[in-house]
Amino acid sequence: MNSFELYVLMNLDKKTSDSDLNVISKFQEVSLRPLMRDFNDNFAVTFNNSKGYVYRWSNTPTELNNFTQYAMLGATYIDLLKDHKDRRLFYVAEPAEALLKQGKKESDFDAYIGVESSDDYNSTIDKANSGMKSDINRRYEESATAETAGLLCHWDIEFLLAEASVRGWINNDPQVHYANGIRSSMEFYAHFGSDEYNHGVELDQEYIEAYPLTVALTGSDENRIKQIISQKYMAGLFHNRFQAWFEFRRTGYPEFILNPNSNMNPTDNTKFPTRWQYPQNELDYNTENVREAVQRQYNGSDDFNGIMWILQD
Secondary structure, eight states: OHHHHHHHHHTTGGGTTOTTTOHHHHHHHHHTSOOOOSGGGOEEEOOOSSTTSSOTTOOBTTBOOGGGGGOBOBHHHHHHHHHTTOTHHHHHBOOOHHHHHTTOOTTOGGGOOOBOTTSOHHHHHHHHHTTOSOBBOHHHHHOSSOSOEEEEOHHHHHHHHHHHHHHTSSOSOHHHHHHHHHHHHHHHHHHHOOTTTSTTOOOOHHHHHHHHHHTOOOSSHHHHHHHHHHHHHHHHTTSOTTHHHHHHHHHOOSOOOOOTTTOOOSSOTTSOOOOOOOOHHHHHHSHHHHHHHHHHHHTTOOOTTOOOGGGOO
16 A cells, blocks of 8 residues: 555656645655565466466467467567666567577577567568567466566566655665666566576576666666666566556656557647547446536547646646
């Protein structure tokens, strides 16, 4: 509960001047309470080898999953791991078949390539058919249990504390929390992964301890927040599926690419949408309250580009 409260408070970062909310003082108070200690405390779903309860990307006799035909990883994610020489890459991805044929080894960072998520469908399928893409690691498909899927994880809290330290909300060393978050994520993969699936590159304890210094926080506060959110994205991609979008919408990081040709924003394809519309069942069965909410929040226009209160300065 304390950890989740910190998550809520950080998402109110644009409301620190609201005296009724007292965001910063509440954050300071909660940060001193008991919080998640390691990845074993993750608020997570555990899977078992029973139909309906298997890992969401597994494709096993227990439950077949055709989605894995195109389980390609995005370029934003793959490129961050490659740029930082981050060994988690070998635990989450498969090397591109076309690059292996060109002589790359599965233990080479350059054997992995992401598909740009904003590319149009035909371009994406062409890359898939030519083998110029990295799929999710085989262990996700071949195991009914794979790993737990976190909704709120220990590393999320460490990154929240790092961000709060950079923003001056708490008087802590942001590098300490930032490093704790990275190590927690790596230890998670080391625990659930195995030599059978890591392509010959191990996340050993020596590497886990040393790595955070190779990507240490540097520069301006804005750059350090960018680093923190990027690492949160790298740690959390296989967990809370909307978290990266919420962080991008709140901070601008990670830096996703907008392609007007594939953007499905019906009002303005040069902008990222900022919200979901109210679902049809709300319009059908809660019409009066929906109309009141849309009028109050968005001047009567229920479109994808409305700026919700939590995002308003």
